[in-house]
Amino acid sequence: MKKIVLLSVALVAVTVICFSTVGCNQTEAAAASEPAQTSSAADTPVTVTSASTPSESVGQAALKKAADDKKHLFLFVSENDNEETATAKRALEAAATKIGDKAELAFIKRDSVAEKDFVEKFQLNRAPMPIVLALAPNGAITGAYFGDKLKDPQLQESIASESEQQCMKALQDRKLVLLCVQNATTKSNDTAMKGVNEFKDDTRFAQFTEVVTIDPSAEDEQTFLAKLKLDPKMTEATTAFLTPPGALVSTVIGATNKDALVAALTAASSGGCGAGGCGPKGCAPKQ
Numbered sequence: 001m002k003k004i005v006l007l008s009v010a011l012v013a014v015t016v017i018c019f020s021t022v023g024c025n026q027t028e029a030a031a032a033s034e035p036a037q038t039s040s041a042a043d044t045p046v047t048v049t050s051a052s053t054p055s056e057s058v059g060q061a062a063l064k065k066a067a068d069d070k071k072h073l074f075l076f077v078s079e080n081d082n083e084e085t086a087t088a089k090r091a092l093e094a095a096a097t098k099i100g101d102k103a104e105l106a107f108i109k110r111d112s113v114a115e116k117d118f119v120e121k122f123q124l125n126r127a128p129m130p131i132v133l134a135l136a137p138n139g140a141i142t143g144a145y146f147g148d149k150l151k152d153p154q155l156q157e158s159i160a161s162e163s164e165q166q167c168m169k170a171l172q173d174r175k176l177v178l179l180c181v182q183n184a185t186t187k188s189n190d191t192a193m194k195g196v197n198e199f200k201d202d203t204r205f206a207q208f209t210e211v212v213t214i215d216p217s218a219e220d221e222q223t224f225l226a227k228l229k230l231d232p233k234m235t236e237a238t239t240a241f242l243t244p245p246g247a248l249v250s251t252v253i254g255a256t257n258k259d260a261l262v263a264a265l266t267a268a269s270s271g272g273c274g275a276g277g278c279g280p281k282g283c284a285p286k287q
Contacts, residue, residue: 059118062106063135070137072103072159077119078130079110088130088150095153102159134158140168163214164224167242170210174244176265181230182237183215188254192237195256202258243268 059075066073076092078085089107096105108115110124119125122133127146132153134143142165143158160168163179170177178196182189200209214221216232225232228240228248241250241264250264 055114057108057114057118058106058112059108059115062104063139066104066135067137067139069104071101072137072142073135074103074105074155074158075133075135076105076107076130077110077124077127077133078107080129085130088132091150092132092145092153092155095155099155099159103155136160136165136168138165138169140165140172142168161220161224163212163221164227166210166212170212171242171244171246174208176205176209176244177242178209178211178261179228179240179242180211180213180237181216181225181234181240182213183217185235186216186237187235188237191255192239192252193256195252195258195261196239198258199256199261202262241265 062073062075074092074096076089078089092105096103108118110119110129124131124133127144130146130150132145132150133141134145134155136142140160142160145153145155167177167179178199180193180196182192196211199205200211214224216225216230216234216238222232230238230240230251234253236254238254239250239252239256240248241252241261243249243265247268249268250261252260
């Protein structure tokens, strides 16, 4: 079983914040934010600075706004207004200008009464302060910046493509992911999907399996494909089998077979995957 790098930054966030991946599920915020305050710089992301009422969570409002705008959110969480916090905030705002309109910013205080539920949901009460949490439009955590990483945050590293977002969210929800890489020019498309669909339809795995399709020629997906070490110029459909928290257990070129996929999952599980690894509950679903 081989660890992959698509979740390297996000997994740091998970480890340091100590939140449960099951608890990463995003719920719709009930209220929307007030009109955002924007900088005069044309390429500066929108900054959400307030909620619609004093009792509303800025974090929740910012999440909903970013999701509605289909942008990533960089959420700055602090505990006090000392010089370290001010320096980190300036570094974040400077870094944000480099990613144009791909993301939005929001700032919250961990001890704010309005943020209590938000802080508990992400277990930010145990995170080092200040910290910047990066979230994709679909709610997947794509990165975290704290300590030395906040001196010069490389925010671009946490901007995930649509397919990478789907994979991250599923893995953080403790699901298995079958990533199907194919397009109109690749061979064996139907036979590559045969085993995938049979695996997904199996009642043992249906609830815990997400199927994600990606076009290897899509420009926005090239960085993600590189992380998976998949050739974007492939001529035959390829299937990557990913398991929580971020392991590549099998790569199949051409036709897939359900029994072979089950065997790959079983082999990875029997290798001592431990808590949170390989299958939805630590190892493969019971057969």
